[in-house]
Amino acid sequence: RFQATDIDDVLAVISEVYADVAEDAGQSLAISGHSPAVVWGDRDLLTQMIANLVENAINHCPAGTVTTLSLRCRDNRAILTVADNGPGIPAEERDKVFRRLYRLDKSRTTTGSGLGLSLVKAIADLHSAEIVVGDNHPGLMISIGFPLLPAHLSGLSSSTPRAG
Incomplete structure (x- = not known):
C-alpha cells in the first residue's frame, strides 16, 4: 500500500485527533x-507511527x-520531530527504548505493553527512515528522517494548491 504520501497531511490529522486527548490530560x-x-510510504502505517509517539x-x-510536532525538509529528507517538555528519557536508556517489551522503570506503573516504540522503529525501518532520540x-x-520523493514523482508541484 505504498504510495506518494504527504507527511504534512498526516500531521494535520494527528493534531486534530489528539489535541482534545492532550487537553483532557x-x-x-x-x-x-x-x-x-x-x-x-503507507499512510496508515505512518499515521500509526506518529500516533504512537504522540500517545507516549x-x-x-x-x-x-x-x-x-514539526516537519521540515532538508538535504532531500523530510525531518519529522515529536518533542515535549516533560521528564524525558535518561541518556543511558535511549538506545533501549526501541526494543520489544522494554519499559523504563518509571513507566512500569502506567498502562502499556512496551511495544509502541518498537512498532515506531519497525515502521521507520520499513520506510527507510532514520530515528534519532535526543534531549x-x-x-x-524524537526525530525521524525520511527520504523525500523527487518532485516529479511526488504529484506535487509549486503550483499545486494546498489545503490548509
Whole structure:
C-alpha cells in the first residue's frame, strides 16, 4: 500500500485527533513548521507511527506538558520531530527504548505493553527512515528522517494548491 504520501497531511490529522486527548490530560499539542513533505510510504502505517509517539508523550508526561510536532525538509529528507517538555528519557536508556517489551522503570506503573516504540522503529525501518532520540532540554525529542520523493514523482508541484 505504498504510495506518494504527504507527511504534512498526516500531521494535520494527528493534531486534530489528539489535541482534545492532550487537553483532557492537562497538556497541549502544537504543530510548527508546515511544509509539503512527500515520501514513498503507507499512510496508515505512518499515521500509526506518529500516533504512537504522540500517545507516549501524553501518557508519560505530567499535566502542563507541551508536545510539539514539526516537519521540515532538508538535504532531500523530510525531518519529522515529536518533542515535549516533560521528564524525558535518561541518556543511558535511549538506545533501549526501541526494543520489544522494554519499559523504563518509571513507566512500569502506567498502562502499556512496551511495544509502541518498537512498532515506531519497525515502521521507520520499513520506510527507510532514520530515528534519532535526543534531549529537548527539558523533555524528549524524537526525530525521524525520511527520504523525500523527487518532485516529479511526488504529484506535487509549486503550483499545486494546498489545503490548509
